[in-house]
Amino acid sequence: MLIRLSKFLSSEQISLKINENFVIDDEVFLSKTHLHKNIVFSGEVFKVDESVVMNGKIEYTLADECARCLKPFDKTIETNFEAVLLQQLDETVEDESDEIRLKITDGCVDLEEIIKQMIYLSLPMKSLCKEDCKGICPNCGVNLNYEECKCENNLTDPRFDKLKDLLKD
Ligand SMILES: [Zn+2]
Ligand SMILES: [Zn+2]
Structure with missing residues (x-):
């Protein structure tokens, strides 16, 4: 789930829109979350002063089950995050804020971990097949x-x- 940013970073451009279809191939993750493997990532990367900020939206679908009638159905969920992209991640500095930091490696940022985390955090607790089931x-x-x-x-x-x-x- 790499996003290539080298061109953008060395350009005069202030922002870059991103739309990517990713496939999650982590079978353990998929079976734990009942997720369909195709997800959509869309977002924008901005240069702000010295740093680079990313706003991202993840859309995923999972095979859910109605808490009332037990009917299986697909549910699509959207979740958003904001992260700061850094060339260097200083692990020794204690991080007091809950800011999400992602490392840029060879002009690319790997979104796999953050996407999985955001999916975990946004999984529904209890779903109904319809409001008035x-x-x-x-x-x-x-x-x-x-x-x-x-x-x-x-x-x-x-x-x-x-x-x-x-x-x-
Ligand atoms: Zn009855
Ligand atoms: Zn139901």
């Missing part, structure tokens, strides 16, 4: 988005009748 009937296991269930476990539930009786007293 009706879920699965806990009684008969029917997917209530597609079928009506015959459990009638709503207001006619005998437990509710008991409750109504209790409330009456």
